[in-house]
Amino acid sequence: MTSFTPNFIREDLLNLSAYVPTPIGNNPTELTRLDGNESPYNLPTQLREKLGLFYQNNLETNRYPDGSHWKLKTLIAEYINDSQNQDHLININNISVGNGSDELIRSILLATCLNQKGSILVANPTFSMYNILAQSLGIKVISLKRNEDNFSINLDLANQAIIKESNPPVKVIFVVHPNSPTANSLTADEIQWLKEIPSNVLVVIDEAYAEFSQKTLVKDLPNHPNWLILRTFSKAFRLAAHRVGYAIAHEKIIEILEKIRLPYNLPSFSQLAAQFALENRSLILATVEETIGEKERVYHQLKSWYNLRVWPSDSNFIYLRLVDSFDDSMYQTIIRKLKDKKIMIRHTGGGLRISIGTERENDYLLSELGKLIREI
Ligand SMILES: *Cc1c(COP(=O)(O)O)cnc(C)c1O
Numbered sequence: 001m002t003s004f005t006p007n008f009i010r011e012d013l014l015n016l017s018a019y020v021p022t023p024i025g026n027n028p029t030e031l032t033r034l035d036g037n038e039s040p041y042n043l044p045t046q047l048r049e050k051l052g053l054f055y056q057n058n059l060e061t062n063r064y065p066d067g068s069h070w071k072l073k074t075l076i077a078e079y080i081n082d083s084q085n086q087d088h089l090i091n092i093n094n095i096s097v098g099n100g101s102d103e104l105i106r107s108i109l110l111a112t113c114l115n116q117k118g119s120i121l122v123a124n125p126t127f128s129m130y131n132i133l134a135q136s137l138g139i140k141v142i143s144l145k146r147n148e149d150n151f152s153i154n155l156d157l158a159n160q161a162i163i164k165e166s167n168p169p170v171k172v173i174f175v176v177h178p179n180s181p182t183a184n185s186l187t188a189d190e191i192q193w194l195k196e197i198p199s200n201v202l203v204v205i206d207e208a209y210a211e212f213s214q215k216t217l218v219k220d221l222p223n224h225p226n227w228l229i230l231r232t233f234s235k236a237f238r239l240a241a242h243r244v245g246y247a248i249a250h251e252k253i254i255e256i257l258e259k260i261r262l263p264y265n266l267p268s269f270s271q272l273a274a275q276f277a278l279e280n281r282s283l284i285l286a287t288v289e290e291t292i293g294e295k296e297r298v299y300h301q302l303k304s305w306y307n308l309r310v311w312p313s314d315s316n317f318i319y320l321r322l323v324d325s326f327d328d329s330m331y332q333t334i335i336r337k338l339k340d341k342k343i344m345i346r347h348t349g350g351g352l353r354i355s356i357g358t359e360r361e362n363d364y365l366l367s368e369l370g371k372l373i374r375e376i
Pocket of ligand 1: 180243
């Protein structure tokens, strides 16, 4: 094509670094994929057959999807209420469903900060999509550094940032419980801090890994109408292929999120898969225990290597750094050499994040990473 400068594009987008998903090539099943924090287990054959039949019986390919997500929301409410042993903690008016929680993060930003109406506050290292999506919308991001010993948030600095920032003021705080990539849950102090955030600031608590950590703040939601909890089907529910996430919040917030989303944001295939997963959740979530067991095993093994610093994990992934403060190039070498062995992990936040795979995948990772670490 002829050379062309699209000078109608916003200038601030020219330097935006996007989220780059790892390329998986022609033969993804040959790879040991420990970079995405997904479940390593596809649904069992029997369930996949049942899902196929479920599609056959319920899918009208000529029709638009259910734009109200009514059935899916009903099942999500039941799942959340069941998990808290309460009948009426939340109902369908407290739920909005997105094309992955990524879509909900963007909707939250649209609803709160667009047009220089607000900034967001994050504590790094954390999930990169808050920053990327905010930047794509021209929204200012206030970034704090976490304490290096346990990756907790320096609450004095956070409070100062909230008080000081007026151009535009902080409208949303994003926290992850447990955090990615560092795998630590919110501390009691942090939770108390979130409870005291003034009600003109939205607190987003991303609980993408709640089924692994067995920790959730959903019970506290009714007392904090400025809180929003994000969940996803991409991790413990083993449905990353289907892109389904949901927000739980006060109905006034949900009403707005529903207003600004695309009318048919979630394909019928995805809605049915998520419904199916909820109806079969005891079978699907059964692998959580296996993953937690493997996590403990991998953690203790990595910890026993003298030149690694490994942090405890409340989730299905482990964060580590090299003890001696090497520059980025050492990490890049590790990533490249593992890639030669068809192993993928993530280099992020100045360290390495390793998702827990199957027992065989973990053994392979430990053996290959072990060789590299001994060479350093
Ligand atoms: C994986 C992950 C999500 C899930 O995103 P989806 O778009 O639902 O797949 C959300 N938040 C965090 C922190 C995650 O790690």
